[in-house]
Every structure is written in structure tokens, then in C-alpha cells.
Amino acid sequence: MSFQLNMPPSAIGRLARSEQSVGDGDNKKQSREDWKKMKELEEARKAGTAPAMQDEEGKDINPHIPQYIMQAPWYFGANTPTLRHQRQQEEMLKHYSGLNTQMKKGFKEGPVATKYRKGACENCGAMTHKKKDCLERPRKIGAKFTGDMIAPDEVIPDELDYDFEGKRDIWNGFDPREHQRKLQEEYNKLEEAKQAMKEAAVEEDFLMKQAIVEKKDSEADDEDKYAEDMDMPGQKFETKQRITVRNLRIREDTAKYLLNLDLNSAYYDPKTRSMRENPLNGTNKEHLLFSGDAEEFAKKQLFAWEAYEKGTEAHLQADPTKLELLHREFQQRRENFKQTAKDSVLNRYGGQEHLEAPPKQLLLAQTEDYVEYSRHGTVIKGQEKARVKSRYEEDVYPSNHTSVWGSYWKDGQWGYNCCHSLIKESYCTGEAGIKAQQESSNMLMIAGNHHAAAKSDVQNQSDGDEALEAEEKHQKRMSKLMAMDERKRPYNSMYEVRAPTEEEMEAFRMKRALEEDPMAAFLSK
Structure with a gap:
């Protein structure tokens, strides 16, 4: 492998003419010795005895690379050995903006000008827009004439060109500090509301105690005093214990995006935590509240509350099995009590016939x-x-x-x-008729068997006669064919595929001519 200049014919002609004008006018060509030395150098480089060829950057070129790969095309303009034409060109690469590159918004550019500049906005004095595009309040006398309060120039961001991942990054431009600031503001508002509620409750308690002291009435527990406005279903609470606002989620709380797991249902955006459509489309709220075992669940919850008020530890979520057994026992006892009261009234006053x-x-x-x-x-x-x-x-x-x-x-x-x-x-004959019928059926069976045997003998005799006749016809036909000339005799004219029957075999044995039989010659005459 050696480097050879690959130039268009026009460049080769100009180079030859320039060499002729500079030299002695002889056209120099590569001699056979030079070509032989070049091949020996290539073999030495492949064998590793000679140093490898280097490109323009000083990197070694593998001598085993074929010539058609290392040779640069004529339009590339390579004057030295190189493999740059086989690599991706830097000027051809397309550069994309990084994932962390964001567009600056709301920044002002440089120091503020002190006087109006030609071509600037006539209203505010900024150079980045015209008067019709100005977003500031229209001045009575523009900055072009007053020269005061020149607005700074806006930063015109460069157009960002994202790659495949950057275009699909839903968190691009998201600032977590801004999100934390919003959460902190909401938390502060909730804390202020809680503090206000506590202060109002303490003030109300103080006023209530003052009124009780002034009136000197008997002490009574006001259950609604400390209870919340609405009782959450499935929640156990003490009436004398103050319940404050809590941030904990109960087990009945279900996320909105888990109400309907169908992929074609409403779309939930996790970035904004919003769901625009109704996940349970086609069903109203009342249908969901009173469907299934909702009524039975409400009855059990009411029973648990009543049992707890009367001193029985029962909880629907903490111990559902115990509550179920207690509820069944309560229902059975109530039904027995009602039936006992009804029976006692009927036994004492009567009137059972009127209930039917x-x-x-x-x-x-x-x-x-x-x-x-x-x-x-x-x-x-x-x-x-x-x-x-x-x-x-x-x-x-x-x-x-x-x-x-x-x-x-x-x-x-x-x-x-x-x-x-x-x-x-017909008249009944009893057991005698059954026996007579069985005997007659047996006689009929025996007679039928004899008739079948005689019929089979006659059939066998007729089959044997037919087989003898067929065998005689077969022998006559065979003798006729054997008397004919061999060239005129039909091919396989006596061939049959099926196996012979017993009658046919017996007829063949009877009609077969035995060579040891002394009467065979007499019968053939």
C-alpha cells in the first residue's frame, strides 16, 4: 500500500505543464525500479520491518488497509497520506443544545443607555424592538423626545436546537426551587389557618367556661363541642379528645388516577399533577356511594360506633372479624327477642288466625x-x-x-x-305365561339355528360347484392361450390381484394334473 496523488485530469495537465516549463522538458514517469522499490516497501511495512506510513496528524496508518480505502477521491484534494476522508467531518456534524441549556427569560442586556439612540423604540428607548411592539405603558411624550428613563435592551435568546431526548424532556426549564417555594407558601398558609383555629377554639372554650360559672348549672358533657363538622367513615375517635387537622391519609383515600386503570381512560399528567377528564365517565357520585356493599358497610360502621359508646371495643378496620361475629350475634338475639315478644302477646291475647x-x-x-x-x-x-x-x-x-x-x-x-x-x-296368565313365553323363545332359537345350518350347507355346496365350473373355464382358456403363438399372446391376460378363496383352491386341487398319476396320460387323450 502506497500513497498516490488522485487528481482530476485538468490538474494533472497543469502540473505536467508546470514541470515541463521548470525542468528540462522531459516528461518524468515512474520507472520499473521505482515501482519495484515501492512494492518492496509495502511488503516490509506489512511484515513490520519498516515503519508504517503516517498521516498529516502523525498517526500511523495500518499497512493492511486496502488501496481503494486509503486512496482519497480526487475532489477531496488530499496531497499527503490521510484517512480523514473515511471519518466523519467536523464541519458536517450537527451540534445540538444540551439538556441543561435553557432559554434565558426576562433578563436585561448590558448597562442602560443615557440618551436616545437612532433606530430605538420611540416609546421606551430600547434597541431590541419598535414602537408598535413595545410592551411598556405608552408614554405621553416618548423617550425619543425627552431622552429620559431609557429602558434597557431585552436579551434576545438564541434559538435552541434540541436533540431527540431534549425535545421530549418534560422537565426542561423546571426549577425545583420555585416548586419548593410554592409548597412552603401553602404550608405557611395551612399553619396560619391551624393557629387561627386553635386560638378561636381556646377563646370559645374560655367563654363557655365563663358562662357555666356565671349560670352555675350542672356540668354536662357536650359531645358536639369538640367533634368535627364531618365524621370520616371508618375512623375511631374519642368524643372527649380534641382532634386537630391532620395531614395523614386514611386507608379509604384513593388517588384519582387509580380509580380507573383502563389505559384509554382519562390521562393523568404527573408533572402538573392534573387530570382534566373524569376517570369514571358515565357514572355519577351517588351511584358509586350506594353500590355494592355500601349499605351493609354503613350498618356495620354504625353498629361499631354504638358498641364503642356502650363499652365494647369494636373497630371495623382494626378487627373486622370480631365486629362481624358481634354483629351476627346481635342480629340473632334481636330476632329472637322480637319473636319471643310476638309469641308472648299472641299467647296472652290470642289472634293467631288474623295473622294468616x-x-x-x-x-x-x-x-x-x-x-x-x-x-x-x-x-x-x-x-x-x-x-x-x-x-x-x-x-x-x-x-x-x-x-x-x-x-x-x-x-x-x-x-x-x-x-x-x-x-x-288380554287375560293375565301370571308366572305360567312367563315360563311358556321363555320356552317358546328357546324353541324358536333352536329351530332357527338348524335352519341356518342347513342353509349354510346348501350355500357351501353351491359355492363349490361354481368354483369347479370357474376352474374348468380357466383351464380351457389357459390351454387356448398356450396354443397361440408367443408373439400374439396377450400380456398378463390371466393375472388377478385378489387372493383365491377356499372353494377356488379346492377346485384347483381337483382339476390339477399330477405327473406321478398313471392315469394322467389316459385322461389327457
């Missing part, structure tokens, strides 16, 4: 139940259909039978189960 009210159909002589009847009076639609009854009379056994018709089934026919008779309205 007649049906609504008889009481009001009408009903709203829709019933549709057929032409025969049966119910078609409107209420539960009655069971389909049999058309035969029940518990009626004619002709000395002990079972009804249809209690026995055999060979697709109905009969009586008591005698296995398949004839309707």
Missing part, C-alpha cells in the same frame, strides 16, 4: 299474573306448566292383571310386566 292472611287472588279478587290457556283449558303461557298426565287411568288393573299396560317393553312392543303379555286387554 289469605292469598292475594282471594283477597283482591284479581291478579296481575298473565296466563294464557288453550282451547282445551290447559295452560300454554304465563305460569309454570302442570305435569303431563298419562291418558291411561291410574290404579286400574283389568283382566286379572297386577300391573298397568305399558309396564313391560320387548322388541319394540309394550306389554304387561306381570305376565309379559304383548297383547293389550
Whole structure:
């Protein structure tokens, strides 16, 4: 690998003409010896015996790099060995603003001018805008004529060009100190409100005690005195203990973005902590309050409060199992007490018959139940259909039978189960009829077997005769084919795919000519 100048033909011509004018007029070309020395130098550099070629920055160039990679194009204008054309050019790189680079807003530029400058705003005297774009209050006499109170120049920030991450940085320009300042202001307001509430409560307590001392009334616990305006559900509290405003979240508190976990629901912006849309669209607040076990939950909460006021430690959230057992026991005892009181009143005064009210159909002589009847009076639609009854009379056994018709089934026919008779309205023969029917069926079975055996013998005899006839025809055809010329004989004319039957094999054995048989020659004549 060696460096060779790669120039356009016009530059090569100008260089040749300049060398001819400077030199003796001979066109110098690379000789064979020079080319051979150049190749030897390349081999030595690849072997490591000669120092590597260096670029314009003094860095070694790998001698194993191919020539077409190291050779710079003619339009690059490289006069020395270099690999700069293979690297990214600094002037071609696009520079982006950093993530921490922010646009300055509201800053004034430099010192304030003392007199009006040409081309400045006629109203305030700033050089960065004109009179129609001025945002200051319009002066009665502008700074152009008075030369007083010249406004400072605004800082015109450079246009920031962010990269992919910078364009999608939602916290760009966010100042946490400003956020902390807002939180501190809100906290100070809350503390001031708490202090005002405490002072008002102390003053109210003092006035109340003064009034009690003046009137000298009996001491009474005013439960509403220290209670809050609204009681949070599921919260255990002491009526005589002052409850102040707390910042703790209770377990029933659910974040707004957790009410609906559907991805297509309302969007929650974590930066501004805002949710513009309703996450529970299509449902009102009352529907959520009174859905599910809300009513049962309210009853249990009320029971827990009442039990706590009467000295029983019960809490819905802290010990729900204990509260559930107490509530069940309370319900059972209350029902038993009501039933006992009702029974005692009925036993003492009577009147049980008046509590048994007649049906609504008889009481009001009408009903709203829709019933549709057929032409025969049966119910078609409107209420539960009655069971389909049999058309035969029940518990009626004619002709000395002990079972009804249809209690026995055999060979697709109905009969009586008591005698296995398949004839309707026949006289019952009892067990004797069953035995006679079994014997007749056995006789029929034996006769059928004999008939089948005789039929099978006749069938076998006929099959054997047919096989003998077929074998004779086959031998005649075979002898006819063997008498024909071999070239005129059909190909595979006697071939069959299926296996021979027993009858065919027996016919073949009977018709086969045995060579050891002394009568074979006589039969062939």
C-alpha cells in the first residue's frame, strides 16, 4: 500500500505543464525500479520491518488497509497520506443544545443607555424592538423626545436546537426551587389557618367556661363541642379528645388516577399533577356511594360506633372479624327477642288466625299474573306448566292383571310386566305365561339355528360347484392361450390381484394334473 496523488485530469495537465516549463522538458514517469522499490516497501511495512506510513496528524496508518480505502477521491484534494476522508467531518456534524441549556427569560442586556439612540423604540428607548411592539405603558411624550428613563435592551435568546431526548424532556426549564417555594407558601398558609383555629377554639372554650360559672348549672358533657363538622367513615375517635387537622391519609383515600386503570381512560399528567377528564365517565357520585356493599358497610360502621359508646371495643378496620361475629350475634338475639315478644302477646291475647292472611287472588279478587290457556283449558303461557298426565287411568288393573299396560317393553312392543303379555286387554296368565313365553323363545332359537345350518350347507355346496365350473373355464382358456403363438399372446391376460378363496383352491386341487398319476396320460387323450 502506497500513497498516490488522485487528481482530476485538468490538474494533472497543469502540473505536467508546470514541470515541463521548470525542468528540462522531459516528461518524468515512474520507472520499473521505482515501482519495484515501492512494492518492496509495502511488503516490509506489512511484515513490520519498516515503519508504517503516517498521516498529516502523525498517526500511523495500518499497512493492511486496502488501496481503494486509503486512496482519497480526487475532489477531496488530499496531497499527503490521510484517512480523514473515511471519518466523519467536523464541519458536517450537527451540534445540538444540551439538556441543561435553557432559554434565558426576562433578563436585561448590558448597562442602560443615557440618551436616545437612532433606530430605538420611540416609546421606551430600547434597541431590541419598535414602537408598535413595545410592551411598556405608552408614554405621553416618548423617550425619543425627552431622552429620559431609557429602558434597557431585552436579551434576545438564541434559538435552541434540541436533540431527540431534549425535545421530549418534560422537565426542561423546571426549577425545583420555585416548586419548593410554592409548597412552603401553602404550608405557611395551612399553619396560619391551624393557629387561627386553635386560638378561636381556646377563646370559645374560655367563654363557655365563663358562662357555666356565671349560670352555675350542672356540668354536662357536650359531645358536639369538640367533634368535627364531618365524621370520616371508618375512623375511631374519642368524643372527649380534641382532634386537630391532620395531614395523614386514611386507608379509604384513593388517588384519582387509580380509580380507573383502563389505559384509554382519562390521562393523568404527573408533572402538573392534573387530570382534566373524569376517570369514571358515565357514572355519577351517588351511584358509586350506594353500590355494592355500601349499605351493609354503613350498618356495620354504625353498629361499631354504638358498641364503642356502650363499652365494647369494636373497630371495623382494626378487627373486622370480631365486629362481624358481634354483629351476627346481635342480629340473632334481636330476632329472637322480637319473636319471643310476638309469641308472648299472641299467647296472652290470642289472634293467631288474623295473622294468616289469605292469598292475594282471594283477597283482591284479581291478579296481575298473565296466563294464557288453550282451547282445551290447559295452560300454554304465563305460569309454570302442570305435569303431563298419562291418558291411561291410574290404579286400574283389568283382566286379572297386577300391573298397568305399558309396564313391560320387548322388541319394540309394550306389554304387561306381570305376565309379559304383548297383547293389550288380554287375560293375565301370571308366572305360567312367563315360563311358556321363555320356552317358546328357546324353541324358536333352536329351530332357527338348524335352519341356518342347513342353509349354510346348501350355500357351501353351491359355492363349490361354481368354483369347479370357474376352474374348468380357466383351464380351457389357459390351454387356448398356450396354443397361440408367443408373439400374439396377450400380456398378463390371466393375472388377478385378489387372493383365491377356499372353494377356488379346492377346485384347483381337483382339476390339477399330477405327473406321478398313471392315469394322467389316459385322461389327457
